[in-house]
């Protein structure tokens with residue numbers, strides 16, 4: 514085994530170049546000391562983080578991976594493009610990996626699983642395993658039929674590089690540093706905590722047969738994805754915070770978009786699941802909870 518394989522605690526080959534670039538990207542954080550500070554740059558960083566986090570949660574996750582609502586083909590393309598600006602590969606790859614996670618949650622095949630592979634690999638290490646590099650088209654037959662989505666998936670660096678260039682050309686090095694580098698790195702880890710921490714830290718409302726948890730703090734920084742135990746129990750739902758006190762910004766924005774008909778047919782958890790959750794009892798037999806995605 515190589516040094517990297519020891520570090521990743523796996524026998525699978527690690528994609529060294531990709532991992533090298535990922536580490537290099539973290540060094541760009543030092544640029545914040547090279548550009549003049551202003552709170553406006555912090556606001557840009559936060560705005561860039563949340564806009565793209567929404568594209569990941571409402572787009573890559575709830576739409577492409579789970580088909581939790583419907584939209585038209587143009588808005589579908591925009592969701593895919595905006596999601597790809599986060600630098601987390603294309604929507605087809607992301608959805609195929611994610612459906613794999615739900616199919617094998619916390620089993621040995623689940624590369625996201627902290628229970629099976631440790632916290633580091635569940636958080637970020639899995640991205641660099643050679644066996645996760647390809648898009649498994651068998652898991653996404655409903656998505657591969659769109660040539661424009663296949664295009665974004667094949668050229669997934671194009672949206673993120675374009676986004677970085679626009680920031681640099683319009684706002685200079687400080688805009689690129691705060692709006693792209695700092696924001697994108699937080700976005701990586703903000704997304705990855707759902708795979709890692711949301712399977713070890715928080716409360717379990719439903720017995721789902723895996724280690725998924727609900728976590729208020731992670732829900733805040735991920736616009737609602739922290740209600741991960743709810744989500745593992747009923748994956749179809751466009752709403753992951755099942756109750757009014759479970760803040761789910763991604764869902765609130767989807768609701769607003771449904772008022773202007775940009776999205777429609779938002780799926781919600783059935784009443785029996787909500788009732789069971791309120792009583793903190795288990796609704797194992799809910800047939801709808803066992804669907805494949």
Ligand SMILES: [Zn+2]
Pocket residue numbers: 614707708712725741745
């Ligand atoms: Zn999970």
Ligand SMILES: [Zn+2]
Pocket residue numbers: 574578579611615744748
């Ligand atoms: Zn999911």
